[in-house]
Amino acid sequence: MIRTTQKKTCNETILAALQNSRQNLSDDAIQHICGFLKSGLHEDGGFVNRGGVPDPYYSVFGYSLSFVLGLELPVQKQRLFLQSWAKNDEIDLVHAISLLQCSLLISAIEMKQKAGSRGKALSSFGFFEKIARGKLIRKVKQEGKDWLDIVAFYRSQDGGFNHNRKNAEKGSVYANFLVWCLYQDLELDDLSLDEVLKGLKELQLSDGSFANENGASTGVTSASSAALIMNLADGSQNCSSTINWLKNRWIAPGGFVVAEELPIADLLSTATALLALDHAGVSMIPYAEKCSEFVNMHWDNSGGFFGSIADMHCDCEYTYYALLALGLIL
Numbered sequence: 001m002i003r004t005t006q007k008k009t010c011n012e013t014i015l016a017a018l019q020n021s022r023q024n025l026s027d028d029a030i031q032h033i034c035g036f037l038k039s040g041l042h043e044d045g046g047f048v049n050r051g052g053v054p055d056p057y058y059s060v061f062g063y064s065l066s067f068v069l070g071l072e073l074p075v076q077k078q079r080l081f082l083q084s085w086a087k088n089d090e091i092d093l094v095h096a097i098s099l100l101q102c103s104l105l106i107s108a109i110e111m112k113q114k115a116g117s118r119g120k121a122l123s124s125f126g127f128f129e130k131i132a133r134g135k136l137i138r139k140v141k142q143e144g145k146d147w148l149d150i151v152a153f154y155r156s157q158d159g160g161f162n163h164n165r166k167n168a169e170k171g172s173v174y175a176n177f178l179v180w181c182l183y184q185d186l187e188l189d190d191l192s193l194d195e196v197l198k199g200l201k202e203l204q205l206s207d208g209s210f211a212n213e214n215g216a217s218t219g220v221t222s223a224s225s226a227a228l229i230m231n232l233a234d235g236s237q238n239c240s241s242t243i244n245w246l247k248n249r250w251i252a253p254g255g256f257v258v259a260e261e262l263p264i265a266d267l268l269s270t271a272t273a274l275l276a277l278d279h280a281g282v283s284m285i286p287y288a289e290k291c292s293e294f295v296n297m298h299w300d301n302s303g304g305f306f307g308s309i310a311d312m313h314c315d316c317e318y319t320y321y322a323l324l325a326l327g328l329i330l
Helices: 010-023 027-039 055-069 073-081 094-115 123-143 145-153 173-185 193-201 221-233 238-248 268-277 285-298 316-329
Strands: 305-308 311-315
Touching: 010 145, 010 173, 010 268, 010 316, 055 073, 055 094, 094 123, 094 145, 094 173, 094 268, 094 311, 094 316, 123 145, 123 221, 173 193, 173 221, 193 221, 193 316, 221 268, 221 305, 238 268, 268 285, 268 316, 285 305, 285 316, 305 316
Parallel strands: none
Antiparallel strands: 305 311
């Protein structure tokens, strides 16, 4: 059974932060962001990737933002899009998890849209707390059994999961975190956090950071953030070195860099670092003003957000991370 000291699952914490962001945005800002999201919604369902192709991975971010911001979606078309992946033999771990998360989100969006004005009054966390853990979760587990089977194929020999290979010798932080969050959301109790953490120990470097995969010599902010969240849930780890390492990735312009040797901050690293530090009980006050300025610097005229000055292509993933960062500090 997964042990956690958090009352909310990790994804519920994220949705609550996104909801907080929404509550602090003006109506004009919300409309501008929703306009960008609509531009990424494919006519056949799903949100498009950077190649303009509807993709379950990007759809997780698009559906999450649609749910929180109240963007109306043609639900049946989204269901048909997800069903079109049902017999795809090339589905990998990341896309299998994405499809399950999309199914849960679409069911929640449908119930919220049917609730009308009553649905708009529900907070993201409250909605999932009272409804999703019953009716929605049972439906997703039943309809997504084949996708859950695909997830199991990526179990690594160390007890964790690897997002690149089936039956790999070692797991990766990224895969472990994705699966751990999924199992929380679907209330599955056949994944032991102890098994996942055994593999994580080998990925921790001497400075407290975590490499994403075995053999890497440099810690990464997103991997270190994910590992910290899981270690905090276990409650038995000394996490001070990881917390300090993450704090030191903060730079003066207001964001977090991806690794120690890279000088450019980005939205993914910033949002994940803030999420992990918030889980650790670190005050967000010192980051609030500069981080808010940093996020606003990455807001494009299209209504979407781009990841960094080195990657100025806007998409729904970076827009999600921008609003997550704002929701954590506001």
